[in-house]
Structure formats: structure tokens, C-alpha cells
Amino acid sequence: MRPIIIFPLAWFLFPLLARGGLPINQVPAPDITVVQEGFSLIAKLPCISCPFFMPHPGKEHKTYWSKDLRDNVLLLNITMTPQSNYLLINGQKIYPLPSELPKIYASQRSGDISIHDLRRMIENEELDFNEKYEVNQVEFGISYDYALFTLAGSSAIVLHFDVIGLFKDLPDEKVSLALDIPQQQLLEVVLLQKPIISALEPPTFEIVRADLVPRDEAAINHTGSARPGHTIMQFLDWDDFGRKGSFSHGLLYGGHSFALFFDSDWIIMIIAISSMIAAAFAIYAIYQLCLTFYRDDYEYAQQGKAAASRRTKGEERMKDRERAWEDEEKGLGVVGIEELRAIRRGHLAGVTKHD
Structure with missing residues (x-):
């Protein structure tokens, strides 16, 4: 399915563009939805063989969960920062990649999510997870394989973002899913550096293209060490203080615990x-x-x-x-x-x- 470019005026044209006369709230969103050319887009990454989790509100503010095998996707919000010097995925810096690998959360939705629902999520900023997800929401922490490539004869940068695992703590179980099926696709984003106006300014980029592409055969097994040029982020190995077991993690965690202790009644x-x-x-x-x-x-x-x-x-x-x-x-x-x-x-x- 070709990308759809969304501009404010285009929202009023969707009823005319809907196939088969479907109302706008039933028109499925494409795999790639361009929100702002060169700056922002939404990707629907199919989660093959993943169970679809649905929250159901219960008594006393409790949430009950059910799951079925309907087609479902992970929503990835790909945007440039206002200065166009960083690429973000769901609100986290992904290029240039920080030394402390970012923890990224992704929203799971039904595979036939409509353009109307996607628009509502964009307007309500539901696709940026700058804070920890809540247990009663359908967001998962993700493990990912990250790689950068260059195109021959071009200054463009190709970024591959492959989701390899999902994690979530539910009231009754801890969900841990390995996305190791060969048919699973990955996200490919092509960036192009803008002309440099001043040597004092940092380099800036624009999104040239984004697409869902097949995995490489060597990318299916992520249990070992990362391949050359690849960086693997295992979600459970990291927390808000960095990689668990590292020296910097111990310092940050100790300082945080010390501050919490002095802020307590004890x-x-x-x-x-x-x-x-x-x-x-x-x-x-x-x-x-x-x-x-x-x-x-x-x-x-x-x-x-x-x-x-x-x-x-x-x-x-x-x-x-x-x-x-x-x-x-x-x-x-x-x-x-x-x-x-x-x-x-x-x-x-x-x-x-x-x-």
C-alpha cells in the first residue's frame, strides 16, 4: 500500500477518497502515513503471530485483559526534532544513537486501525511515550536491532529498525514475546543531510523515505552478539539508569536511592x-x-x-x-x-x- 500524505485540508477529502464509499471512520490507515513531508510520519509495523491484548475496565478501577489472534500492528511515530538534528521514534532519540540506548515503547493496535483513529491519536499526542506506560494501556516495551548503512554514490543514510521482542507487566502475567518469525518486517528510514549554511551549526536532516522491508536471514536470531554494524537493545537489560550491571548504572541508581531516602519520612x-x-x-x-x-x-x-x-x-x-x-x-x-x-x-x- 502506498503512503498517504496527511495535511490539515486533506482530512476533509478522505470521505471522497474512501474506497467502496466507506465512511472515514472505517477507512484503514496505510502502512506508512506521512503527517508532514520530510518531518513526520506514522508506520504500522505488523506484529506477526503476536496475540492481541485488549483491556477491559472492571470494578474498583481494576483492568482485566483478554487476548485473541486477530491481526495487529505496532505504531511507530517517526519524527524529526524541531531543529531537524535528531530523529525520534515514539518520542525517543534514535539517530544519532545516544550512548545510553533509549527505552522505546510502542502502542499495539488492531491491524485495520482507521485513518480517523490514527488522526485522533496524533492530535492527542498518544504516540509519544516520554514517560513510562501505564499498566492499563496497550503499550509494550520493545527490544530492537538497530543498524545504519550508506548508499553507494549518495550521502543518504539508511536506518534499519527491527523490533525483536515485546514486554509488558500485566496484573496476572508478565508478557514476553520474541518476534523471531522470518516473515516479520522491519522499518527502513532513509535520511538525507540538508545543506550546511554555517560551520557553527550542527548537521540537520530530513526524512526522504520510510518503508517496511523484509528481514535479512541473518537477522532472525538475536540471542547472540550483535552483527557488525548492528546494535541490539534488549529491553530487560536496561532501565532508567542505563545498562544494568554497568558502573554508571550503579552510580546513578545509588544516587537516586540516596535522594529518595532523604526525601522519605524514615x-x-x-x-x-x-x-x-x-x-x-x-x-x-x-x-x-x-x-x-x-x-x-x-x-x-x-x-x-x-x-x-x-x-x-x-x-x-x-x-x-x-x-x-x-x-x-x-x-x-x-x-x-x-x-x-x-x-x-x-x-x-x-x-x-x-x-
């Missing part, structure tokens, strides 16, 4: 408990310091008393010796120390020696 409780422990420790330290000073003063006083007592006893012994020497000089005879002490206490009437 930090208030921990600060309060820590403050109480610190206050109790400070009070105990002051008590021990005061007790040490008191013990030092008490021991110093006791040592002073003991020293004074020793000095007093020493002085008494010296006086007793002096009296003994004086008595001996006066001819009173030798009087022992113990006798002198007894005399002083009044226990003896006196001890003298007469000629």
Missing part, C-alpha cells in the same frame, strides 16, 4: 533517634568528667591528710629523741623512747638515777 525518625542517642552520650560524658574531677580532688585531699599525719608523727619522734639526748646530758641516764612516751602519758611517776 530520615526524620532516624535523625530524631540519632539526636537522642547523641544527647544521652553527651550527658554521660559530662557525668564521667565531673566524677573524674571529684575523685581527683578527694584523692588529693586524702593524700594531704596522710602526709600531714606522717609529718606530725615524725616531728613527735624527733622531739622524743631530743629529750632523750637532753636527759642523758643532764646525767639522768639513758631513757628509752618508750619510757619517754610513757612519761608523757603520765603512766610512770618518773624514772631517775641517783648517785
